[in-house]
Amino acid sequence: MKAIRVHQHGGPDALALDEVPVPEPGPGQAVVRVEAAGVNFIDSYHRIGLYQVPLPFTLGQEAAGVVERVAPDVTVVKPGDRVASAQAVGAYAPYALVLADRLVPVPAAVTTRDAAAVILQGLTAQYLTTSTHALQYGETCLVHAAAGGVGGLLVQMARLKGARVIATVGSEAKAALARQDGADEVILYRTQDVAAEVKRLTSGALCRVVYDGVGRDTFHASLACTAPRGLLVTYGNASGAVPAIEPLVLSNGSKFLTRPKLADYIATREELLGRARDLFDWMAKGKLKVRIHREYPLAEAAQAHRDLESRKTTGKLLLIP
Numbered sequence: 001m002k003a004i005r006v007h008q009h010g011g012p013d014a015l016a017l018d019e020v021p022v023p024e025p026g027p028g029q030a031v032v033r034v035e036a037a038g039v040n041f042i043d044s045y046h047r048i049g050l051y052q053v054p055l056p057f058t059l060g061q062e063a064a065g066v067v068e069r070v071a072p073d074v075t076v077v078k079p080g081d082r083v084a085s086a087q088a089v090g091a092y093a094p095y096a097l098v099l100a101d102r103l104v105p106v107p108a109a110v111t112t113r114d115a116a117a118v119i120l121q122g123l124t125a126q127y128l129t130t131s132t133h134a135l136q137y138g139e140t141c142l143v144h145a146a147a148g149g150v151g152g153l154l155v156q157m158a159r160l161k162g163a164r165v166i167a168t169v170g171s172e173a174k175a176a177l178a179r180q181d182g183a184d185e186v187i188l189y190r191t192q193d194v195a196a197e198v199k200r201l202t203s204g205a206l207c208r209v210v211y212d213g214v215g216r217d218t219f220h221a222s223l224a225c226t227a228p229r230g231l232l233v234t235y236g237n238a239s240g241a242v243p244a245i246e247p248l249v250l251s252n253g254s255k256f257l258t259r260p261k262l263a264d265y266i267a268t269r270e271e272l273l274g275r276a277r278d279l280f281d282w283m284a285k286g287k288l289k290v291r292i293h294r295e296y297p298l299a300e301a302a303q304a305h306r307d308l309e310s311r312k313t314t315g316k317l318l319l320i321p
Contacts, residue, residue: 003093004301007056009049012302025071036116037091038062039317060091064116074100082106086120094321104276109284117316122279125153127265133209137162142210147174155181195224216240228253291315
């Protein structure tokens with residue numbers, strides 16, 4: 001089979017289309033026939049070496065499809081099941097290995113492509129709004145990159161909880177999308193001072209929680225937007241990793257800072273299934289919209305990475321093997 005692999009860290013051109021064997025399931029594993037694979041910033045972090053994995057490797061953690069084969073000890077899924085996972089191994093391929101207990105069933109009301117588009121970013125947005133900080137009715141939150149994959153889902157989930165959402169975006173077109181998703185206020189970060197606007201919009205009260213997936217370029221503005229005893233959640237590095245900081249910077253307002261990751265919030269199968277059920281239930285009831293920006297054939301993975309990193313996309317990018 002053909003798979004997208006990385007032999008040396010680098011830019012999108014480091015992605016190679018190689019011939020590799022179809023994987024065989026080991027103990028506790030299943031082989032999933034991938035119908036759609038999600039393209040995520042974590043894939044680019046693996047590609048450039050920000051997050052280290054042994055070379056060479058096949059990219060991709062997010063996939064949805066059908067169980068093809070399982071190891072003899074696997075009982076939680078069976079061949080023919082429609083499934084999705086945010087923790088696949090080598091999802092940029094027609095077949096991927098997944099630990100069987102990391103697979104979630106996809107209900108009939110959800111398409112395979114929508115499942116692939118939501119399972120990683122949706123689980124991320126779900127834990128950020130329910131566990132990292134359990135948003136309460138009437139609280140004000142700030143969501144950066146609100147027209148992106150995680151950002152758009154964060155806006156929708158925050159509104160489901162009755163929070164007031166201030167969104168930042170880079171263009172008027174993206175502002176329209178953020179408003180469609182339910183943002184109460186939208187700041188154009190290229191032309192407006194984000195911290196000054198947040199202060200104005202909140203009459204100086206600032207935000208109980210700030211969700212920042214951009215990283216280096218927005219960190220200090222995010223901190224300035226965080227209310228006293230509020231929480232700054234830096235969950236991604238779209239503009240690069242946040243440089244080291246002195247804890248003393250948090251003392252102006254006794255602010256809290258966390259850098260969560262998905263694996264710690266779906267550590268048990270029970271937790272994984274519970275968060276996935278929330279996602280699929282909201283989708284089935286029309287409460288959560290999944291926006292797919294573009295689909296690419298597997299061979300165009302490098303272009304998908306360029307488009308993702310341009311920050312000009314407005315929703316999910318999928319690879320179709």
